Amino acid sequence: MASYFRRIFRPVIREYLMFIPEKKSISGLFKLILELLKPGALIYPDIVCVLTTHCSLRCAHCNNLMQCYDKPYHVPAEEVIEDLETLLSHSDRCMHLTLLGGEPFIYPDLYKVVEAFRNHPKIGCLNLVTNATVIPDDSLLDLIAGAKNPRISVSDYGVRTQKVPEFLEKCRKKGIHCIHDESKNWVDPGGTSPRGKDIPTLEKEYNGCFSARYCRTLLKGKLYTCARAASLADLGFMDGAHDSFDIRKPRTDAEFRKELREFLTIDYADACNYCDHARRIIIPAGEQLES
Ligand SMILES: C[S@@+](CC[C@H](N)C(=O)[O-])C[C@H]1O[C@@H](n2cnc3c(N)ncnc32)[C@H](O)[C@@H]1O
Ligand code: SF4
Ligand code: SF4
Numbered sequence: 092m093a094s095y096f097r098r099i100f101r102p103v104i105r106e107y108l109m110f111i112p113e114k115k116s117i118s119g120l121f122k123l124i125l126e127l128l129k130p131g132a133l134i135y136p137d138i139v140c141v142l143t144t145h146c147s148l149r150c151a152h153c154n155n156l157m158q159c160y161d162k163p164y165h166v167p168a169e170e171v172i173e174d175l176e177t178l179l180s181h182s183d184r185c186m187h188l189t190l191l192g193g194e195p196f197i198y199p200d201l202y203k204v205v206e207a208f209r210n211h212p213k214i215g216c217l218n219l220v221t222n223a224t225v226i227p228d229d230s231l232l233d234l235i236a237g238a239k240n241p242r243i244s245v246s247d248y249g250v251r252t253q254k255v256p257e258f259l260e261k262c263r264k265k266g267i268h269c270i271h272d273e274s275k276n277w278v279d280p281g282g283t284s285p286r287g288k289d290i291p292t293l294e295k296e297y298n299g300c301f302s303a304r305y306c307r308t309l310l311k312g313k314l315y316t317c318a319r320a321a322s323l324a325d326l327g328f329m330d331g332a333h334d335s336f337d338i339r340k341p342r343t344d345a346e347f348r349k350e351l352r353e354f355l356t357i358d359y360a361d362a363c364n365y366c367d368h369a370r371r372i373i374i375p376a377g378e379q380l381e382s
Pocket of ligand 3: 296297300301302303316317318319320360362363364365366367368369
């Protein structure tokens, strides 16, 4: 129960208060609390969906390890849509769906995924995170602007190829709520080799990590404990079995909910053994690799 409160209950309330402006009311909050307390309830603070491992930048310390993909790929839109539909069909609500990559605006089928989820009854807010190297065309921005609570977070690394002012201006003209993320600091996640941490250390780190609560990440039919876990498993640096939930495995609704709730409240993630986040080593955001 303590981990349900820490990993689901509290983060869901936080996301509701932060991202769903028109629904912020005492009665809405009360209804959400009752929903969260129902046995078997499945409500997510956020689902992060990886659309592509292609990126237009090469950040040396990308937490999501995009710089490690020798053969980047796009996840077919039909797969993304089917997996998200399956997940949502067995769930009550998701406060916040985040589409990213890599770079989401180089994903050729972004419009298909946006179209499928922009007004989904179980999603409270559609969010995209971008490096603003690609300016989307009007029709895509119009589609995003018509979503329920659309939001784009623009990461400004000060890299020459970024077009941040142009991107922000174009999105704001369409009425899309944009966040200009000018943070100069990142946390160094370190390399991809195992650190030999014991289980109590993994538990402490996992429970203390923001990503463990807000970045459950969908990649190729599996929901992972965080975005780094998804890439570590996908790239073969670790066995992802412990840190993932296979959405495509056939189950009844009751089985799906029970197993997913268990997964969402696990005590630790293997991925933290391949990550230095807990050391809080601050590095400059978005430093680029040569070539
Ligand atoms: C992996 S990026 C994908 C979206 C897009 N390519 C971008 O850079 O905004 C998603 C988010 O992770 C953040 N991020 C990546 N590596 C990080 C790190 N080492 N420390 C903190 N944030 C990081 C980025 O700044 C961005 O806000
Ligand atoms: S942080 Fe974003 S821009 Fe940088 S490599 Fe990772 S996905 Fe690409
Ligand atoms: S691997 Fe662990 S410490 Fe690193 S970002 Fe994921 S949950 Fe956090």
